[in-house]
Amino acid sequence: MNDDLKAAVIEQCRKMEIPLVRVANTERWENPPFLPWMPEDFYPQSIFPGARSVIVIGLPIHLPVIETAPSIYYHELYRTVNTLLDQYTYRLASFLNDRGHPSVFVPRDGYGSIEVLLKNPVAFFSHRHAAFLAGLGTFGVNNTILTPEYGPRVRFASVITTAEIPADPLFPEDLCTRCMLCVHSCPVGALDELDYPDGLTDSAACAANSARLGRRHTSPCGICIRVCPVGEDRRHYARSAAAEDPRHLRAREHVQKYGGL
Template sequence: MASIKTTKRSIINKARALGASLVNFAPASRWDELGEVHPDYRPKALWDKAETVIVIAVPMLLPVLESTPSINYQEMYNATNAMLDQIGFRLSVWLNDRGHASIFMPRDGYGNLEILLNKYQGCFSHVFASKYAGQGTIAYSHNLITPEYGPRVRLVSVFTSLKVPADPMLTSEVCLKCDICRKLCPSQAFTTRPDSIIAEMDVDACTRYHQVLRGENRWPCGICCKVCPVGEDRKLYESVNSARYLKEREVLEQNPDDPEYRSWVHQRRHGSSGDRIY
């Protein structure tokens, strides 16, 4: 197969045409240079032809996420997952057709929640890939957090044999360590570590809460992504007041039909089992 000259800009344009919002590049060597990720989980260990990792992000729409736990958020989450796998696959094929061997790592990489309880991670971390590609930093909540969307992004990674100029990593933390995700986590999964911006996380507690929500057809949870104050998307949607989240449960316990939360509660009451309103 003849090799067709392929520039960084042409890859970005193709990925965006397929639906990507953020497209960034990290050299596979960056994993070795930084040494944060176990050698077995690095790109070269997974596929020895990998020279560049192309990290693609699509956003989750804040007003839909604010309705969580709801079927509407579940459907949006599923849509982003399907879209990411399509983008990753189609971009890989496009690069292959141009003579640059490429594969993609699926966006989640685990079969179900029960497997996750016993094997708490996939074979590759898109969060670290996104960090190394300069899209954001790793937040208190273990999510990848970006200036554009906060943690409200979903990720997929393409490995390619083509060497593409790398994007620089961000030099300052995006996470504010404001503590709101810890305070409002339904499973109380986070414990602050004084020596790190990233919390200790009880993956078991988080996963078991997701099992409950899945049984009601209103999962995943997404509260830590919902309440994070970071992100330019908040200005777009005119949703910049975190106090609204902090008082949500207390207000709804007193008045489930409170006008400030009526839209969210309406969505939670439809399409899912049970009578959960927060």
């Protein structure tokens, strides 16, 4: 195991101001922590033969911005974070390649557009599962990864590498409170508390709603992660999921009136 290389990767992330970074070894995909699990074709070692480790980074979605969702404000933040994720993982892969470890970045989405998802609602790699296996958090009822720092208000991307980097432990506790706010707040009923934990998000309904919002330039929806009470970011911004400050509601109403259709 290469502890020095891991320290160097973490230092690179620090220089790029990446707040979340963890590592999973590829063997974890072969020993599913829960069922149902993904087909082997979606394993990192199937996508990049010779892979030994997956480095997962996370960037936060600022809570006051997503509180306005769906809106042009969240839409623009989402695009900005996506661009940064692609740039940072490309740079990390290049950093490893320069040190003799064949590596590739995986784009943050891995699908062409929302219209594509309507016909085939699966990306070629799951950063959510990679984040789970790297110990960044646990799955919530809304089928997103909840982190202690930001709840589900995080976007992830990954680097697949042949380097054998020491893996981080899985997150030791379940962060989901089962409050069901995400279920009850979903505007298209894409979540079902009766199916949890074996059920999945109704991807078709979610994608159709995103396509509708996309035509208004206010996608993605973001409501299920907006209402989640988990995350230290709520303490940082003094935001309560239980009782919304009227000033925040006023801000949301203002932002939603402009910039979109």
